[in-house]
Amino acid sequence: MSGSETTGGEDPSHGYGGATPMETAIWRLRSRGCWTDAAALLTPRAAEPAVALERAALLIERCLYTERGWAEAEEALRAAEAVARTDEERGAAACERGYLAYASTLLGVRDRADEATAALGRAAALIGPSAEGRPLLDYRRGLIAQNIGDSPQAARAAYRRAHAGATAQGDDLLLSSTWRHLAGLALQEGELAEARHGFAESLRIREELGYLVGTAPALTALANTETEPEAGRLRAEAARLFRLLGGVPTWLAAQLTPRPAI
Numbered sequence: 001m002s003g004s005e006t007t008g009g010e011d012p013s014h015g016y017g018g019a020t021p022m023e024t025a026i027w028r029l030r031s032r033g034c035w036t037d038a039a040a041l042l043t044p045r046a047a048e049p050a051v052a053l054e055r056a057a058l059l060i061e062r063c064l065y066t067e068r069g070w071a072e073a074e075e076a077l078r079a080a081e082a083v084a085r086t087d088e089e090r091g092a093a094a095c096e097r098g099y100l101a102y103a104s105t106l107l108g109v110r111d112r113a114d115e116a117t118a119a120l121g122r123a124a125a126l127i128g129p130s131a132e133g134r135p136l137l138d139y140r141r142g143l144i145a146q147n148i149g150d151s152p153q154a155a156r157a158a159y160r161r162a163h164a165g166a167t168a169q170g171d172d173l174l175l176s177s178t179w180r181h182l183a184g185l186a187l188q189e190g191e192l193a194e195a196r197h198g199f200a201e202s203l204r205i206r207e208e209l210g211y212l213v214g215t216a217p218a219l220t221a222l223a224n225t226e227t228e229p230e231a232g233r234l235r236a237e238a239a240r241l242f243r244l245l246g247g248v249p250t251w252l253a254a255q256l257t258p259r260p261a262i
Helices: 021-031 035-045 049-066 070-083 087-106 113-126 134-147 152-169 172-188 192-209 212-223 230-244 250-256
Strands: none
Touching: 021 035, 021 049, 021 212, 035 049, 049 070, 049 087, 070 087, 087 113, 087 134, 113 134, 134 152, 134 172, 152 172, 172 192, 172 212, 192 212, 212 230, 212 250, 230 250
C-alpha cells in the first residue's frame, strides 16, 4: 500500500490492476473510494500479517479522504500490529501507525503529532534503507516535515528520496504523490514551470492508473499553475469527479467552491 494525500494539495497499492482477480477487485474498489468494501474482501485472511496490514492501510486511507472511520481504522491497525512477527512487518505497521496519527493531526481530529513522529522513527529503525517499504516511509516522513514540522527543506529531501525509491521500484502511485508534493514545494517558492510540470506528471500517472479518487485533487493542483480558461476547465473536471465520487475527498470541497464574482 503506497501513495497518499494531504489537504495541502494528497495518496496507495502493491500492484495496480493486480496479479490476481482479488488484487484487481481491491484496486478497483479502492480507486473509486470504496475502501470499506475493499477491506471486507480481506477480512477472511486478516490473521495473515501482510493481509492484516493491507486491510488497516485501506481503512486509514479512508480516514484521510472522508474524515471518518477512525475507530475502525484503529481497530484494524491494532490487529495488524498484533500479528506482525518480523522486523519488516513491525516496521510497516509502525509506518501505518504514524500515518494514522498524522491524518488525525492534519485534519484536526486530535493532535497526535508526537505519536506520528515517534511511530515513523520506530519504522525507520526497523525498515532497512534498501527495503521495499523505505520509499513509502520516506514519503510519509516528508509529509510530517512539511505539514507538521513546517520544514520544507527536510520535506524536499525526504520526498526526493521517496521519488528515487518509487522510480527504482516501479511504484507509480507513490511516484504520482512525490511528483505532486515536490511540485507543491516548487509552487510555494514561485517556481511556476517546475510546479506545473510536477503536477502534470502526477495527474498523468493517476489518470493512467485509473485512480479516480486521487484525480480530482491532481486536477485542482494543476489548475493552480494555469491561467484561464485552462484553469477553469481543470477545476470543472475536478468538480465533476468530486460529485461523481460523493464528495470525496471531503477536504477538496473548499477548493472547488465557486469564487464570488468581483
